[in-house]
Amino acid sequence: MPWAQARRVAAAAGRGESRAVVVGLAAAVGCTLAEPLAALTDLPAFDTSAMDGWAVAGPGPWRLTGRVLAGQAGGPLADGEAVEIATGAQLPAGATGVLRREHGSPAQGLLRAQRAVPPGQDVRPRGQECREGEELLPAGVPVTPAVLGLAAASGHDELTVHRRPTVELLVLGDELLSSGVPGPGLVRDALGPLLPPWLAAAGAELIGQRYVRDDFALLRDAVRHSPADLVLTTGGTAAGPVDFLHDALAAAGARLLVDGVAVRPGHPMLLAELPGGRHLVGLPGNPLAAVAGTVTLALPLLHRRSGRPAAPGRRATAAVALPGHPADTKLVPVRHTPQGVTPLAFDGPAMLRGLALAEALAVVPPGGCPAGGRVELLAVP
Structure with missing residues (x-):
């Protein structure tokens, strides 16, 4: 054939x-999403500080009124007020920006800036990454550690995956x-x-x-x-x-x-x-x-x-002629060079030395592929 x-x-x-099952996040690694992954919340869920420093309201200098750490919610700020704030902490209502720690000089209850703080400076606004209900990933995506992190961040404890x-x-x-x-x-x-x-x-x-x-x-x-x-x-x-x-x-x-x-x-x-x-x-x-x-x-x-779509075809240019079999397709271990893919030695049926160095398998049609020709590439283990 x-x-x-x-x-x-x-x-x-x-x-x-394939059959869809619902599993906890830890059990989903290596599976494939059986349905799209949608956000259960805005990300971030509230305006947050992108830097350690001070949340400020209006132009400075500002009167220091306290501190807001991650996991806390501070009271509202009036113009001319500031609070010390940690990266990831919720921005108080009324804050117009964040002054980075290295750009501020607090002294005697007042905070002065070494440079201007434009509106929105170093603020991650609510919903910057996604909005609640937004599709984050389509069905058919393999569940990697990064997918688990995204699912957890967007509020999921379980995922629907293909068995x-x-x-x-x-x-x-x-x-x-x-x-x-x-x-x-x-x-x-x-x-x-x-x-x-x-x-x-x-x-x-x-x-x-x-x-x-x-x-x-x-x-x-x-x-x-x-x-x-x-x-x-x-x-x-x-x-x-x-x-x-x-x-x-x-x-x-x-x-x-x-x-x-x-x-x-x-x-x-x-x-x-x-x-x-x-x-x-x-x-x-x-x-x-x-x-x-x-x-x-x-x-x-x-x-x-497992519910995964066919991998998209990858093609590359042959840097040198790739010898083929007279009548059959030939799979050849290759590496990438600036000129294209080049074959590796030790590619006999019983050998793995070439495969261990290979970056792909080139699908060489019957009769071979000339230098400059295009060949399909398959991923290697």
Whole structure:
């Protein structure tokens, strides 16, 4: 299947699967807003001082009448009066501006200014950032720490978000080590550490991660009984002597939606629909090939299930010629330079050294992209 078509099929597989829930602010991080975030109050809710200094009324000099700290409300000021005020404190009624501390000279109950205080000087007026009921963020925005801060500042204790799709990661292969230095015939598992934080950033909730030996029955049962919305497997997608994934899917009653994609690396990736509306994405075992499978099949499906709109396309100029595959799309780790993007070495299917330095994956069409040509860019983990 062509690469672009495979991404569309994966996105369509997640359509209509998200569900809105109401959660406390702390539980909303990593979710996606299911409805617009509207302000429950004006921000700020009252006129506040933007500086430490004095709130003054009218032209100076001013008679000092007291102090207003944050969390307090002072009495009204008459012309010619001033009160010491802290940053963030409510401006007293009648105040016309704030004189910064470094610009004032208080002595014997009088305050004199070293420079004029025009109306509104260093005052944050009520509603400067937003008005009550104003839409602050649209639905579909991922909930980041900054979104939490904005929600809290505007009066929210809870948010309506899309439920995070659950993922179980099955790492396949007898040759994999989860710790230590690789030995004869054995290799370290790179995808177990790489994939979970990337999936979480895509809005998923990882509910399980386990190693499954090269055994048909074990794999069949792991797929059949997984409670996750998306089962993500690494390895076993080709036709080797211990590549049991296709047989396990057939035994579990799955329906293949994508079985191989015209992309390098990663062409033996697959997407299947499991009974009960669940899905499985089978990634190749080679690390960079698995990354290609993740951006092609797993992320579009997860974004749709978590309620996130498709990421806007990014394009860049190729600083040098980007070699391609004669017939397939090629995903190439690249970095930005003043002249455009340039490819990185160590970009073989089993290599991660180039990816670790990459700022994006360039989508190189069949036949390659000449210097000065435009290529699509995909985010990297």
